[in-house]
Amino acid sequence: MAKPKDTYYLTAHCAGSLGTVDVVTRYLCEQGCYVVEMQTFDDVLSGHFFIRVEFRPPRTTPFDEAGFRQGWQPRAAQFAMQWELVAAEVRPNVVIMVSRLDHCLNDLLYRYRTGQLAIEIPAIISNHPDLQRLADWHHIPFYHLPVSDENRAEQEEQVLGIIKECEADLVVLARYMQVLSPELCAALTGKAINIHHSLLPGFRGERPYHQAYDKGVKLVGATAHYINNDLDEGPIITQGVEVVDHSHYPEQLTARGRDIECITLARAVQYHIERRVFLHNGKTVVFTN
């Protein structure tokens, strides 16, 4: 859902120490910014601190974002904070990659066209032509880039080219059934979300529903995670789960899992674009709502 027009997200993290909260809230107060929602987490084990604030600038004059940044920079620097300031009304560019299975794509497109996901989709990339018509109907450029072991390097270069050209803020692998090269993984680290159709770290790799069937599990699920250099081991953002039983063959598990894959992926994208997710030391901090 769209946030009110004048909402901003300020996020920051740094080593924990006295005053990390105060430096943020004091500056916001001095600037006349109204705190709408705020969450902090101080990781006792790693000693790292995370903060997320939704705020509204003063409504009397246009918000001087550049001035805000300039004033904030030295204060953040005192704590060596890494920080971001984002206007909620700016829709991030999200490039979607798919293969043939369309349930996650269809779901994301629905949320996109109804405004539930406040994003732009400058490109859909696929190694198959099948989903062109769906993209067309939504007036989204569709790039059909077939891939094989022979052309993987060039194809991935094309993919990266499109991502770059679109100035993508995020790449979403919506059941893109290809193993990415270490190079592409590296290029996308922390900038791409994948949906894996299992409760990672269980059933990594291919055909997880078949693996789940073989083990006779009574729950299946889906995991939305950031890409890192180990495709199915990236930092987990959120997971969903569904009850199953002995009567679910791999085909039924697959069907049963679709809804939970869609919802889990959409939720992860939502968290990401609302700046609710911090990626630190291979794990995430997620301020859900």
Added chain:
Amino acid sequence: MAKPKDTYYLTAHCAGSLGTVDVVTRYLCEQGCYVVEMQTFDDVLSGHFFIRVEFRPPRTTPFDEAGFRQGWQPRAAQFAMQWELVAAEVRPNVVIMVSRLDHCLNDLLYRYRTGQLAIEIPAIISNHPDLQRLADWHHIPFYHLPVSDENRAEQEEQVLGIIKECEADLVVLARYMQVLSPELCAALTGKAINIHHSLLPGFRGERPYHQAYDKGVKLVGATAHYINNDLDEGPIITQGVEVVDHSHYPEQLTARGRDIECITLARAVQYHIERRVFLHNGKTVVFTN
């Protein structure tokens, strides 16, 4: 679970205005108090502001709690804040009221004796003698106060007497199967948690599982709520739910509901004693974890 020994909860609420967050965090910073966890909520519709902070005082000298309060009072007063400061290590006194059904009592006592619920239980009050042995085994005073339409006023007076004598911070109605008088409700408003075995506001009143059976619902649940002057309509703290089907007769619904009643009630008590619940205008704000 017990919090670290030197953790404090500071909670406050007031009409929303610029500076409400800053006044809290600045004071904490000035006092050398380390913010461990912090959540705020600014209710757009009612214009009311809520904040909860877990903090650790400086470890160099013993914490001067009285001095902290004295310094804080005038600042809170600027915003007409209602506030509380509580040491996490102080175990609140919780008086439990039951009738004959013992599943919620048994569950609370288990969490009490294993330290999961960091509370003291100075008294168990019942209108039946049945659960005396369970109380004895836990070395908790048990008060058998039979009640009928004739002696309700006196019995409730005795109940209130015990609550007062115990300096109870909270009363828990753990399936106390009596309708309280308006007077007792009034005396306990906001200070007592009841567990109702339905998803309120559906199935208010007696025998909700029978009502649920008659309606053929496919989900049953439990609601933990504060007592107010309308017994089954008090502000909801948390709710739990369980899937059922046509084969669950009222007796089976009752059995199925027991686990969810226990968990829902224990969770509400936990939220309450960790000062996660704000009661305002007949509704709650609950900063869950």
Added chain:
Amino acid sequence: MAKPKDTYYLTAHCAGSLGTVDVVTRYLCEQGCYVVEMQTFDDVLSGHFFIRVEFRPPRTTPFDEAGFRQGWQPRAAQFAMQWELVAAEVRPNVVIMVSRLDHCLNDLLYRYRTGQLAIEIPAIISNHPDLQRLADWHHIPFYHLPVSDENRAEQEEQVLGIIKECEADLVVLARYMQVLSPELCAALTGKAINIHHSLLPGFRGERPYHQAYDKGVKLVGATAHYINNDLDEGPIITQGVEVVDHSHYPEQLTARGRDIECITLARAVQYHIERRVFLHNGKTVVFTN
């Protein structure tokens, strides 16, 4: 998901008595029909018996369905059974009614076009023109039938005319935001599924998410039920639920509820077309899987 081509559903119900199971399984065995899945329920309180069998006819010769029926009828008659025999491969005709909100329609259409829901959709009826394009894209006839207090009787007659002409096996009210007349309700009793966006019987009637907000509930949900003469009180087929908190205003509750509405409605339709639902004495028996 499509069942194997030669699967049949045989369902029956009658007053419970000795031999009700045997008469079904013995006949199937005599006819050389292989039982794939079977469930029975004997309602102790009402004394009514329900049975559902999925079976495969012998593969040696084409299945003589008419002969099967003829041979079965007198045996069923011994127990005054009401029964149905349906080939799983026959796709039922489902007429969908909508207003402006398209999430449930979009979800049903996705499941329809991917074959997850093995149905035909001969018509989409709406009192608004908005969803014409979505219907067009799926090549489904779209009927725009505006309705007001003045023309309700004629409009409903038109609706019934389309339903009749399509030989609809089922009508699905996918957020059709109109109160049906008692006449239309009567005509659709047991033949139409509605999705109500609350955990009925809580929050009947209009704007249930606003009602839920006002009550401060911590769970919201959706209820799929058959239409009867009391619109929001028809027999419940299935219900879904979602956790919420104080930060969910009515708008957020509405958004949060969408996914659960879609899934709950789709599940109910699936149960219905797989003949898993029995409607008896104002309640349902649902043999889920």
Added chain:
Amino acid sequence: MAKPKDTYYLTAHCAGSLGTVDVVTRYLCEQGCYVVEMQTFDDVLSGHFFIRVEFRPPRTTPFDEAGFRQGWQPRAAQFAMQWELVAAEVRPNVVIMVSRLDHCLNDLLYRYRTGQLAIEIPAIISNHPDLQRLADWHHIPFYHLPVSDENRAEQEEQVLGIIKECEADLVVLARYMQVLSPELCAALTGKAINIHHSLLPGFRGERPYHQAYDKGVKLVGATAHYINNDLDEGPIITQGVEVVDHSHYPEQLTARGRDIECITLARAVQYHIERRVFLHNGKTVVFTN
């Protein structure tokens, strides 16, 4: 919950073929036995057939169980069925093994003493003395059998001796924190239920909550499974799950997991004693209710 006094469970499984259902239901009908609940499953992939019937013998004369068995045996033999007939009112003997953690034991004992679990508990075996008092309060013999790498063989012999002497129908490992020898595993195959505090096959082995924390998962769970020769890989009966986030350190994950461990284990025991679980080819078929 106790079943009606005259309820019997008949379960059977064999290679799937025409007539497997009929042979069961026809015999029951001939014997005047009333089918209360019945479920079948025909495993398409393995070609194996499973059936479970709850029935009531005729009430006119005392049930001749021996005669029933004698008459049934040759019919079952036609299909090489493995079968069991059990009177629901006969409480199976369940030996419980624990170490120091008492949450699962406490939960099972509560369900035992209130009759929710219709079992006898002839013995509690522990490698620590801590839970003696809890056993005493329930008047259950408690065997303290310390174990170390030196005496494992003798200790396990003692354990097996007690199990044998008690004529145990089932052994429940309620957080018994010892790795069983292959010999003991073999002796208990299919006769013992273990609760593992993870969503197996994820996080096998020791300290699964620590493993889960390290991986940053957003869901934790518990798995009740039969023991086989690979301790944490036995056939799964049921699994439960709980949502967690970054703020749950291993200690919190452990606390969070307790409720779900208790419920999952109790559910598995219930399924087992109601003969809802079939163990076949290293996987289970579970006819839940």
